Amino acid sequence: MATPDDILVARGVEAGYGKKQILFGVDFAVAKSEVVALLGANGSGKSTALNTISGFVRPLAGSIQFEGAEIAGKPPHQIFRRGVIQVSQARDLFMDMSVEDNLRLGAWVRGGQVADLLDGVFQSFPRLAERRQQVVRLMSGGEQQMVAIGRALMGNPKILLLDEPSGGLAPIFVNEIAAIIKALKKTGIAMMIIEQNIKLALSVADRFLILREGRVSQHHDVRSGAVNEEEIVRSIYL
Ligand SMILES: Nc1ncnc2c1ncn2[C@@H]1O[C@H](COP(=O)(O)OP(=O)(O)O)[C@@H](O)[C@H]1O
Numbered sequence: 013m014a015t016p017d018d019i020l021v022a023r024g025v026e027a028g029y030g031k032k033q034i035l036f037g038v039d040f041a042v043a044k045s046e047v048v049a050l051l052g053a054n055g056s057g058k059s060t061a062l063n064t065i066s067g068f069v070r071p072l073a074g075s076i077q078f079e080g081a082e083i084a085g086k087p088p089h090q091i092f093r094r095g096v097i098q099v100s101q102a103r104d105l106f107m108d109m110s111v112e113d114n115l116r117l118g119a120w121v122r123g124g125q126v127a128d129l130l131d132g133v134f135q136s137f138p139r140l141a142e143r144r145q146q147v148v149r150l151m152s153g154g155e156q157q158m159v160a161i162g163r164a165l166m167g168n169p170k171i172l173l174l175d176e177p178s179g180g181l182a183p184i185f186v187n188e189i190a191a192i193i194k195a196l197k198k199t200g201i202a203m204m205i206i207e208q209n210i211k212l213a214l215s216v217a218d219r220f221l222i223l224r225e226g227r228v229s230q231h232h233d234v235r236s237g238a239v240n241e242e243e244i245v246r247s248i249y250l
Pocket residue numbers: 029032034052053054055056057058059060061
């Protein structure tokens with residue numbers, strides 16, 4: 013299944029919390045510039061899978077290679093430095109700090125050209141530029157999600173891991189987040205995206221996987237033809 017274009021390859025990943033195993037031999041790959049959606053019911057292990065890639069959860073077994081280097085079980089900051097950058101489900105923003113300071117923190121760890129990166133984010137998100145001094149707590153959920161994505165971009169990611177970017181947002185912001193993800197995709201950045209919003213997921217993904225109780229139950233290439241959204245929803249929830 014792995015191809016020479018794959019940058020992220022996971023094989024037989026098992027992970028859990030204490031004695032509770034959550035992932036049972038999960039395999040997947042993401043190629044250069046590819047967007048892979050990770051779908052599944054609540055509690056199926058989607059966030060655990062992303063957190064295992066980014067190092068916040070230590071795998072019990074299996075291999076995760078990024079650009080040919082083994083990253084499974086490495087500490088999060090090392091994985092981050094390789095360009096594997098996650099926007100977590102909780103967003104983890106510093107609510108009482110300004111937009112700009114939150115963004116700057118995203119570059120802090122990897123170093124780099126902070127001013128250039130900041131300019132790039134403000135170009136992609138004009139609304140954040142207008143509100144650069146605004147305290148994050150006073151922003152809408154959609155704007156906060158923009159800050160979270162912008163902060164991840166400040167780390168100059170090679171692959172972006174997005175955990176439910178549209179989660180909890182009003183419909184108007186769901187469309188805006190979808191547009192942002194599509195614009196990011198055009199830049200050629202690889203992404204893995206968890207979404208409950210199947211329409212959004214299918215509109216951006218090249219491929220998708222369905223996790224069921226910690227195992228990959230299905231694997232589809234969206235590019236190879238039309239997908240039946242209803243059927244997918246059924247196979248996730250029934
Ligand atoms: N930090 C944690 N400690 C213990 N159990 C957890 C923790 N995080 C998640 N779980 C459990 O792991 C299972 C999978 O959770 P998760 O990966 O968050 O699923 P999903 O993102 O698909 O909704 C759930 O049963 C959840 O309760």
